Amino acid sequence: MQTETKSKIDTTTTSSGNPVTVLRFEGDISSSSKDAVIGTYQSLSKATVKTVLLDFTKVEYINSSGIALVIQLLMEAANSGQKVLAFGLSPHFQKVFTMVGITKYAGLFPDQATALATV
Amino acid sequence: MTVATARTTTVEVRLPSRLGFEKVAMSTAASVAKLMGFREERIEDLKTAIAEACINAIEHGNRLNEKLSVGVTLSAGTDALEVKVMDDGKGFKATPHKPDIDKKMHGEEDPRGMGMFLIQALVDEAEWVVGANGKGSYVRLVIRLDKEEP
Numbered sequence: 001m002q003t004e005t006k007s008k009i010d011t012t013t014t015s016s017g018n019p020v021t022v023l024r025f026e027g028d029i030s031s032s033s034k035d036a037v038i039g040t041y042q043s044l045s046k047a048t049v050k051t052v053l054l055d056f057t058k059v060e061y062i063n064s065s066g067i068a069l070v071i072q073l074l075m076e077a078a079n080s081g082q083k084v085l086a087f088g089l090s091p092h093f094q095k096v097f098t099m100v101g102i103t104k105y106a107g108l109f110p111d112q113a114t115a116l117a118t119v
Numbered sequence: 120m121t122v123a124t125a126r127t128t129t130v131e132v133r134l135p136s137r138l139g140f141e142k143v144a145m146s147t148a149a150s151v152a153k154l155m156g157f158r159e160e161r162i163e164d165l166k167t168a169i170a171e172a173c174i175n176a177i178e179h180g181n182r183l184n185e186k187l188s189v190g191v192t193l194s195a196g197t198d199a200l201e202v203k204v205m206d207d208g209k210g211f212k213a214t215p216h217k218p219d220i221d222k223k224m225h226g227e228e229d230p231r232g233m234g235m236f237l238i239q240a241l242v243d244e245a246e247w248v249v250g251a252n253g254k255g256s257y258v259r260l261v262i263r264l265d266k267e268e269p
Contacts, residue, residue, distance in 0.1 A: 003139075031138060061142065063170055064237060068230035071223050078224060092163035099240055100233055101220030 003028040003061070005036035009044070012053075012112070014119045020051045022112070026058040029066030037069040038076075046080040051119050053112065057088030067100060074105045087115045127196045134173060134189040136181040136206075141173035144191045144204070151193050152200055157264060164241040165200070165262050171234035172204040172258045180206025180256060190257075199243075202260040210249035210256025215239045 006026040013019055023040055044052070054070070056062075062070075070086075077084045087109040089097060094108050102108075109115035132147050134140040145166040152162045173189055181187040190205040215235035222228035239245040244261035 061170075063141075063167075063174060064233040065174070065231060067233060071220070071230040075224050075226070075230075090163070092160070092167070096167065096237065099237070100218050104220055105224060 005029055005033040007036040007040040009040065012116065014116050018051075018119065020053055020116060020119055021049045022053040022055055024055040024058070028061040028063075029059055029069065030061070030063050031065035033066055033069055037066075038072055041073045041076065046082070049082060051083045051085070052077060053115055054084065054086040054106070055088050055112065056086060056093070057111075059088070059093075062093055062096075067096070067102070070097075070102065070106075071100075074102070078105065083119070085109060085115045085118065087111055127194050129195070130193045132191045132193075134177070134191065136177045136183055136185050136187050136189060138174065138177055138183075140189075141170045141177065144169050144173050144189075147191070148193055148200075148202065151195055152262070155195050155200060155264065157200070157262070161262060161265070165202075168238045168241045168245075168260055168262075169202060169204070171238050172202070172260065175234050175258070176204050176206035176208070180208030180210070182208070199261050199263040202262075203257050204260075205255065205257040207254055208256050209253045210247065213247070215245075 004027055008024045010022040010024060011019055012022055021044055029037065074084055084106045086106050089108060097103060097108060130147060130151055132144055134143055148169045149162050149166055152165055176189040177183060181189060187207045192203045194201040217236055218233050219228055223230050242260045242262045246259045248257050248259060250256040
């Protein structure tokens, strides 16, 4: 019954030409999303990827187990010296992410262009 | 099932103890709240609170036993919506605590365990009730219509 989480890896560049990796999620993010969230993140090279953008534009539902996966991703990124930014969350989930403190470790932005402008 | 009295209208849903079915309760609650005139922002708060309550009932109350169901009762009054999410577990008296993101990031606190905090933070009242004889526990939530809401 849980909607499958789809994830895709994209690469874009900042205005100054620096490469940035974008993880695009689609569907629900819940306890069954470990492969899509953590697995996809772990497939990135820690040696070359320095900034990761998380795209939640097409995510319809995130529960506390899904938020825990995002925190786990942030932990691994922090340990690898990577910067993580997120965009595309609905106003409600921006509020929820702020309530649990995620904004201390990942900036939240309305869209990709705004997030990229800060890199 | 719908039961209407002079002052409240009650909608009841029974869910299988399978993760994902909390979305049935979310959409039912959203429909009731919309009929009552809640703002979209409050409906989103309600949906997340009910989802977390149902997930707790499915995972911890009924321990994912699909022979057991989770009952959700939505009682729409004139100025508030009361929700009860019932399971067959023993219940618990734990107090929701605010997640410590620094501890979670340093592996000193489980990354999970935010459900009760979110429930309490997103509704106007949240109460965890331990059932008599160690069965039939429930969480009771109340979300009120703001004065400026129609």
